[in-house]
Amino acid sequence: MPDAENTLLLVDDRPDNLFVLRMVLAEYLPDCRLITANSAEEGLTLAGRQRFDGALIDMQMSRMDGIEMCRRLKQEAGTAIIPVILMTAHHAPADLRARGLEAGADDFIERPIDNVELVARIRTMLRIKHAEDRLRAGNSELERQVAKQTAMFREYWKAVENSRDPFAIIDRGHRYSLVNDAWLKLYAIERTEVLGRPVAEVHGDEYFDAQIRLSLDSCLTGESVQYEQSFSRNGERPQQLQARLMPIAGEGGGIDGVVITLRDVTREREIERMKDEFISIAAHELNTPLAVIQGYAELLRDEPWTAPYKRTQRQEFLSLILEKCARLQKIVDDLLDLSRVDSGWMLVLHKSRWRVRDELDRQVWQFQRETLKHRFEVACDLSCGEVSADRGxxxxxxxxxxxxxxxxxxxxxLIRVQAEVEGNVLRVTVADQGIGMTPEQAGRAFEKFYRADTLDTAIGGLGLGLAISRSIIEAHGGWIWLESEVGKGTRAHFTLPLMPAGTEVAIPNEMSDLKIAGEEKP
Incomplete structure (x- = not known):
């Protein structure tokens, strides 16, 4: 390293010695900056104020000698890295040198000083000093990078550990290197049972060969692999898991291992199945009234002139056509209502004040006309009176x-319809004595595209009514939920807040969670 970058501290309590040192070093090391001190105390003060690349200190000074000054320099963090050459008397005793080394001296030179030797020792001292400086700078940068990478790893591991998706790293020997809590929870195993052990040993050879080996081997050649598998444990409902395997690149371009992430796609696949099923059902529901309309329209079109239909027959045909048109209109309205909710459109509720009993009686009267097997009963508290809501x-x-x-x-x-006031809400209940539902079916009854019975003999319908009903009730600020028991019937409840008229409320983007009996209720 060039001498111009070096600053030397010269300490001696004899001015003539300092003068000679300055003259010699100015001649042999002209680019070095030289700073002198007439005592050890002055030298310590200067060393504490600025950076020095080396120090030449006379060992035998009055008051504080060079050994004590060296010891104090080495005790302070800011000056401990200054290399020290102690200048001793001719043939200084060994114990004196030993004391100097114990104090931290890096080198010695005897008087009378040989100029060439002095310069050589100083240059050697500076070369070692700058090498140590580079090493310290490298260590400092390395420590900074290690700290940075450690912090990044901690954040990464925190994200992995807190992830709901199972995560594992497998080495080239098919052994577990790392797993997160979600992985342990999925397979119901402890971390100590996994780390460092072969996958086949942890899960069994049959499972390993059937589900993992081929994908691992492919990934260890550098390929990314994705597949789905059905997974169940202890008789629980099967989960559909999507596995993604990514190779871990090592030094030299090799593959050190494999990262595996598992994602539960059971819900997604169920929605896809329900959508496909919905399309099939919707096509059937639309086709049935269309076939009736087409059939009777063709009868009217092809009416024989020689034997025309009676007026009553024509009226019957037209009534059936209108009835099926109304059915088609209902299907279209349901689809449009669901589309509005899914797309986040704002549906304004046109509120007015109306009597609850009147609407219940009107609805029950219409249904009573269409069925003879059912009896209807309406019970309405005298306190119900009027509500402010969109009657339609x-x-x-x-x-x-x-x-x-x-x-x-x-x-x-019996189908019983009841309305009663509970605090500041109106609660309406529709109870039947029908087939009822299992807890799972009741819990999913309000889902879009869900139908409890998907057999060909199942009761018809698109299965959208409850999903649409929930969006309407929640738009009014109310709740809707079911209570059901297989073989004993179902009770459907909804509430409406008792609120002033004139308020317009918009349907929210996302429909909130279904409130089932036994969970939070209004």
Whole structure:
């Protein structure tokens, strides 16, 4: 390293010695900056104020000698890295040198000083000093990078550990190197049972050969692999897991291991299945009334002139056509309502004040006309009176609930409709004595595209009524939920807040979670 970058501290309590040193070093090391001190105390003060690349200190000074000054320099963090050459008397005793080394001296030179030797020792001292400086700088940068990478790893591992998706790293020997809590929870195993052990040993050779080996081997050649598998444990409901395997690149371009992440796609696949099923059902539901309309329209079109239909027959044909048109209109309206909710459109509720009993009686009267197997009973508290709500939309909800009560009690029986005030809300209940539902079916009844019975013999319908009803009730600030028991019937409840008229409320983007009996209720 060039001498111009070096600053030397010269310490001696004899001015003539300092003068000679300055003259010699100025001649042999002209680019070095030289700073002198006439005592050890002055030298310590200067060393504490600025950076020095080396120090030449006379060992035998009055008051504080060079050994003590060296010891103090080496005790302070800011000056400990200054290399020290102690200048000793001719043939200084060994114990004196030993004391100097114990104090931290890096080298010695005896008087009378040989100029060439002095310069050589100083240059050697500076070369070692700068090498140590580079090493310290490298260590400091390395420590900074290690700290940075450690912090990044901690953040990365925190994200991995807190992830709901199972995560594991497998080495080239098919052994577990790392797993997160979600992985341990999925397979119901402890971390100590996994780390460092072969995958086949942890899960069994049969599972390893059937599910993992081929994908691992492919990934260890550098390929990314993705597949799905069905997974179940202890008789639990099977999960559909999507596995993604990514190779871990090592030094030299090799593959050190494999990262595996598992994602539960059971819900996604179920939604896809329900959508496909919905399309099939919707096509059937649309085709049935269309076939009736087409059939009777063709009868009227092809009416024989020689034997025309009677007026009553024509009226019957037209009534059936209009009835099926109304059915088609209902299907289209349901689809449009669901589309509005899914796309986040704002549906304004046109509120007015109306009597609850009037709407319940009107809906029950319509259903009573269409069925002889069912008996209807309406019970309404005297305190119910009027509500402020969109009568058309609430009527649609009541119609959906009554329609389900009739459809799912095919043997008939009592259907009871009740309205009562509970605190600051109105609660309406539609109870039937039908086939009922399992807890799982009741828990999913409000989902879009969900139908509890998907067999060909199942009760018809698109299965959208409850999803639409929930969006309407929640737009009014109310709740809707079911209580059901297989073989004993279903009770559908909804609430409406008792609020002033004139308020317009918009349907939210996302429909909130279904409130089932036994969970949080209004």
């Amino acid at each position: 939309k609430i009527g649609q909800v009541i119609e959906n609930l009554l329609g389900n009560a009739v459809k799912y009690s095919p043997r008939g029986g």
